[in-house]
Amino acid sequence: ELKVEQNPLFLSMQEGKNYTIYCNYSTTSDRLYWYRQDPGKSLESLFVLLSNGAVKQEGRLMASLDTKARLSTLHITAAVHDLSATYFCAVDIDRNYQLIWGAGTKLIIKP
Amino acid sequence: NAGVTQTPKFRILKIGQSMTLQCTQDMNHNYMYWYRQDPGMGLKLIYYSVGAGITDKGEVPNGYNVSRSTTEDFPLRLELAAPSQTSVYFCASTRQGVGYGYTFGSGTRLTVV
Numbered sequence: 657e658l659k660v661e662q663n664p665l666f667l668s669m670q671e672g673k674n675y676t677i678y679c680n681y682s683t684t685s686d687r688l689y690w691y692r693q694d695p696g697k698s699l700e701s702l703f704v705l706l707s708n709g710a711v712k713q714e715g716r717l718m719a720s721l722d723t724k725a726r727l728s729t730l731h732i733t734a735a736v737h738d739l740s741a742t743y744f745c746a747v748d749i750d751r752n753y754q755l756i757w758g759a760g761t762k763l764i765i766k767p
Numbered sequence: 768n769a770g771v772t773q774t775p776k777f778r779i780l781k782i783g784q785s786m787t788l789q790c791t792q793d794m795n796h797n798y799m800y801w802y803r804q805d806p807g808m809g810l811k812l813i814y815y816s817v818g819a820g821i822t823d824k825g826e827v828p829n830g831y832n833v834s835r836s837t838t839e840d841f842p843l844r845l846e847l848a849a850p851s852q853t854s855v856y857f858c859a860s861t862r863q864g865v866g867y868g869y870t871f872g873s874g875t876r877l878t879v880v
Contacts, residue, residue, distance in 0.1 A: 689868050698857065698871045706866045744809060752817050753798050753861050754825075755869065759809040 658683050660747050662758035670766055672734050677761045679728040679745035686723045687748035689755065690730055692741045699744065703730075735765045769793050773858050773872035780848040780879045788843040788875050790858030798861045799841040800825075800869070801833065803854040810857065816841055848879045 659682040669675055679688070690702040703712040705721035705728060712719050716739065718731045728745055742762045746755035774789045792799065797818045802810040812825030816835040830852060832844040841860075845852060855876050859869040 687866060698873045699869075700871075701868045704866050704868050748865075752815065752823075753863075754800075754812065754815065757809040762807075 658747075658749060658756050660745060660756050660758040662743075662745055662761050664761060665759060666762045666764075668764045668766065669732075669735055671736055674734065675732050677730040677732075677743055677745075677763075679730070679758055681726050681728075681745075681747045681756070683726075683747065683749055683756070684723075685726075685747045685749060686721070687750075688721050688728045689746045689748070690719050690728070691744045691746065693744065693760070694741050702743075732763075737765050737767055739763065740765045771858055771860055771870050771872035773856075773875050775875060776873065777876045778878070780845070780877065782848060782850065782879060784848050785844070785846050786848070786877075788845070788856055788858075788877075790841045790843065790872060791839050792841075792858075792860045792870070793839065794860065794862070794870065795838060796860035796862045796870070797838065798863065799835070800859045801831075801841070801843045802857045802859065803827065803852075804857060804874075805854050813843065813856075845877075850879050853877060853879045 661680045688705045691699040693699045703719040708723040710721045716733045721728045742760045744760045745758045771792045800815040801813040811827045814833040816822045857874050858872040
């Protein structure tokens with residue numbers, strides 16, 4: 657069964673701290689996506705990772721992909737309140753560009 | 768470009784009623800998808816389409832139907848609405864090729880009472 661597992665599912669942290677969200681997947685794939693969803697809103701693309709060892713950074717967020725370990729990480733550096741959201745990872749299973757989604761990590765950053 | 772447009776944004780249905788959720792994209796994307804998102808959960812694929820005239824079932828198709836008569840439009844039909852269909856519905860599209868990701872619509876919040 658194809659699975660994408662995120663952990664933690666819920667994370668409450670203080671501003672200024674660092675933390676990492678993990679995304680494990682069960683199928684062979686070298687294409688992984690990270691999305692952000694604000695409460696009551698749609699999903700917004702954050703990062704597209706297309707090969708083993710890929711690393712992308714945008715502001716305080718950095719995503720990486722290890723296809724051999726079937727693991728992607730989303731690292732948050734010196735968190736700020738504006739990063740509070742739910743973060744989803746999704747894996748491209750190479751079948752009509754279908755994505756298999758993780759359950760999401762709800763991130764709350766307290767001042 | 769408008770991207771992916773969904774209508775309506777909100778709807779309340781009574782049990783047994785039917786409705787169509789509209790989805791239109793103006794990016795000439797061949798691939799379109801319908802997802803539902805239950806509270807606090809991830810996305811579940813209902814139906815998808817790889818081009819006009821071609822549709823296929825996803826993970827949770829029961830109680831829904833789709834059609835794709837044009838590249839732009841991919842409506843989702845709910846027949847005989849049930850409380851279990853209370854959810855937020857997202858339409859998404861992508862172009863052919865690796866690594867483009869999805870463009871999502873703003874969602875339709877549906878409540879069945």
